[in-house]
Amino acid sequence: MPFTYTREGWEHTEVPVRLRLRLGEYPLSYVCCTPAGEVPRTSTSVCSQPSRVYLTTVTSVLVTVVAAGVCTRVVGADMQADSPVTFPEEGALPARFPPDRPSTASETPEEGYYLFTTPERSLEQIAKIQAEMPQGSFALPKADWSVLSRTRRILTEGGELRLLALGDSMVNDTMRSAWVAKLGEAYPKATLEAWVYVRGGGGCQHYREENRIARYVLPRKPTLVFIGGISQGGGIEDIREVIRQLRAGLPEVEVLLATGTFGSLADPRAPRELAKAPYSGTSDYGARLRELAAQEHCAYLDMTTPWAEYLRSSGMHPPRFYRDRVHANEYGEQILSKILLSFLGP
DSSP: OEEEETTTTEEEOSHHHHHHHHTTSSSSSSSSOTTTTTOOOOSSSSSSSTTTOOOOSSSSOOOOOOOOTTTOOSSSSSSSGOOOOOOOOOOOOOOOOSSOOOSOOOOOOTTEEEEEEEEEEEEEHHHHHHHSSSOOOOOOOOOOOOGSSHHHHHHHHOEEEEEEEEHHHHHHHHHTTTTHHHHHHHTEEEEEEEEEEEEEOHHHHHHTTTTTTTIIIIIGGGGGEESSSSSSOOHHHHHHHHHHHHHOOTOOEEEEOOOOOOOOOOTOOOOOHHSSSSSSSSSHHHHHHHHHHHHHOOOOEEEEHHHHHHHHHHOOOOGGGBSSSSOOOOHHHHHHHHHHHHHOOO
């Protein structure tokens, strides 16, 4: 249903929200990551995190040097206190690179849920973004190919890899980076088909219900399912249930579980604060997700750590990689692409 985001809540509009969000006119990408049953009241607090509907200063920030957005040593989680970037009270900063390759298929299976194909960027546009973005580095994560043997065989020897990404607006941002296009470039023998299935604040606590896996995921017969984002709510058993529903219908499906990135709960310059974020790979949630992956024979990727390393090593203030107080801009999306490519690349 077409709608727009205002201080008062959601209102109808003449332009489908997916199109307008794709053009960067809204603080979210296609969907709002707001907790089920809640309506966000301001664009300063739109994410499914314990901060609820108002963003407040929760800790102080100790700044040693602040100059032109250069990243500095801090203690605390309020990035806005020393940010060189001012975000609009409503909406997001304008997109520098609106996706140049429209989705070939999309549907709204239920109100608030979106299902569409990806990638939505060309390799040429990705190259332009990566050439312009601030450069950084991170320790390369190592893939456990023993639980992704089918995926590796298809990528290296040829065949059709059908990927489906499941989650919230952070998963949508990850997929909008068009890392799938880069994966196809890295493995020219493989044919890739990719779908994104997301909702605002979408975690496995939602996808396990109402027979959604059987109705919307299994018919696409994915060979690899990516489950990530910041909206799982620490629900390890919800994730386990979704994995089991997937394998009940597709016994050979492989699953990649990933921790979260971005969000407003932690400053990536402050590792201790980052470890408190409920979606972080350095938190208790990360340890439990890794344990779940081992128990259910899934791949595990801590995306939090390399994401934070990249931001810190870039020397830039973190909001340079955000489009609003919660979500990645095009530069931030490409960090996530680089992480996934380093994990699954040759």
